[in-house]
Amino acid sequence: KVMDLYEFYSGRCFDAYNELGAHVVKENVGKSRRKAVTGVDFVTYAPNAESVTVTGEFNSWGETAMERCYDGSFFKCFVPGAKAGQMYKYKIYQRDGYCVDHCDPYGFGMELRPAFASIIRDMDEYTFGDARWMRTRNECKGGPLNVYEMHMGSWHCKPVYDENGKQLTPEEVIETDRVAEGWYTYREIAPMLVEYLKEQGYNYVEFMPLSEHPCDESWGYQNTGFFSPTARYGTADDLKFLIDTLHKNGIGAIMDYVPVHFALDGYGLAKYDGTNLYEHPTDDVGYSEWGSKNFIHSKGEVQTFLKSAANYWLTEYHFDGLRMDAISRIIYWMGDESRGVNDRAVEFIKGLNQGLKDRHPSCILCAEDSTDYKGTTKEVGYGGLGFDYKWDMGWMNDTLNFFRTLPFCRGDQYHKLTFSMMYFYNERYMLPLSHDEVVHGKATIAQKMAGSYEEKFPNAKALYAYMYAHPGKKLNFMGNEIAQLREWDEKREQDWDILKYPNHDSFNRFIKDLNKLYLKEPALSGWDDDPHGFDWILCGKEQDVVYIFQRVIEENKIVVVMNLSGNTYRDYHFRYGEGNSMKVLMNTDWNKYGGNTKDTVKSIKGVCGDFGFDLPALSVMYLKPVD
Secondary structure: OOOOHHHHHHOOOOOHHHOOEEEEEEEEEOOOOEEEEEEEEEEEEOOOOOEEEEEEHHHOOOOEEOEEEOOOOEEEEEEEOOOOOOEEEEEEEOOOOOEEEEOOOOOOOEOOOOOOOEEOOOOOOOOOOOHHHHHHOOOOOOOOOEEEEEOHHHOOOOOOEOOOOOEOOHHHHHHOOOHHHHOOOHHHHHHHHHHHHHHHOOOEEEEOOOEEOOOHHHOOOOOOEEEEEOHHHOOHHHHHHHHHHHHHOOOEEEEEEOOOEEOOOOOOOOOOOOOOOOEOOOHHHHEOOOOOEEEOOOOHHHHHHHHHHHHHHHHHOOOOEEEEOOOHHHHEHHHOHHHOEOHHHHHHHHHHHHHHHHHOOOOEEEEOOOOOOOOOOOOHHHOOOOOOEEEOHHHHHHHHHHHHOOHHHOOOOHHHOOOHHHHHHHOOEEEEEOHHHHOOOOOOHHHHOOOOHHHHHHHHHHHHHHHHHOOOEEEEEOOHHHOOOOOOOOOOOOOHHHHHOHHHHHHHHHHHHHHHHHHHOHHHOOOOOOHHHEEEEEEEEOOOOEEEEEEEEOOEEEEEEEEOOOOOEEEEEEEOOOOOEEEEEEEOOEHHHOOOEOOOOOEEEEEOOEEEEEEOOOEEEEEEEOO
């Protein structure tokens, strides 16, 4: 297929990577007509360059001239004998006389940082076996979506040893700059991750960006290789194997995607052809608050680049969705509402989302959007941005602030937990307790809880029970499920050894049961977006700090009773229907979760809808009406 230049320049192209980049050329040979590699086609877009050459392992790092093609803004050459796995760079000769080595903006692979050569990949080598999953997947709008957010390099790490065979501590690994030795590959981590997600009760995993990035500390949010899976964990085929393995085990995969900005490194997109090709020409909107370059979304070729990259991850790797970072910076100039809506960027994101949905109707598109902009999750055809879900940052902030408050002061904070339902049906929401909440001095989720070490656990269990009963899809960052008390560090693995302590072990047992209950009970997710799916039963007991509500889908109902005060209430009464019995599906205060209520208490009795029972301090119960 020859690229349509009109589509390229108008920003309507979603598959420019099929023409640009390095493409292995194969021809039929012999009587068997088997395919044999004859060389590689290289194509790059550099309209303002004086000339371009390609240098790599195939020409002993000499220079092969590239010829202008198409409308004269592209450079192309065929290198016979070049093959997959070889490294290459483009030498861009600028009109000011300078020559700069660049990685390939559309390259399918790169070297491990700090090196930056692109690597030729044969994207047709791997064969997926996930046809059943791909045929039946959906956006989970009428069911549970329980997402485990993770950073590949610091989930689990291999042991690292010194020259005497002694295992290094995490601190020693960091001090000796041997972090990379501890990384598992995509292939190695696949069976470990599948087993863990199934055991813990997650049906989706969200990876922090896996596109190539030069700085570990950026966590992948400042990219140089928008089409290159990071070499930290292996090759393109290795990543395909990971996604394929997840799908074969009924687990979906979402990847973080960054359409707002890119890394400053001189070998990347910055001044690619000697001019501001991908970035804004003026510094006032050209640089982001993270010290990176902002894309200029008004240029068609930039839109094509970003749309093609997004489509590439969904098409070539079978990712089930994208979580798009920093959408507030798309909506408003520099993310500042007072500077007004960035109309061209908004039109870009609408076109991106609509195009992805046209090509992948069942993909999940999530927005990390902290603004009050209306219509983030409305369909593009009805004037919206076209996302499936928006992260509910307001819910997250209100909830964490409430649980930071000491229990005897929570009466004044009572409506921080009721406010979300005042706006909840404006958008389709995901409730996130993400990586951003457990770094940079913010403390981990468990640490944030009010009170002493011992008091933090019932608070954290109550928080999660509230979160999973609240309408909206769920996202939880790794380490939260074991009540980790050390802030996340991208250079060391999670503190799995804390599970030897009873408080952490029982907390994780609670999280596993909560996750599985959420996946099992349709009332907890089926009508997330329907006002009939949620009803307050009691939400005005500020002095008691007690809340009661129900989740509903058709005849299936779950009543949630929360006592978030520090007081235990004996024989606490409330009215519900005309029934006489409720089954206790879960109680955060059960003995097996480290609480004080016997696990054998599995039902409560009432009289004609009048239910009275003890409410332990800092506890949440899930009840199912029986009659």
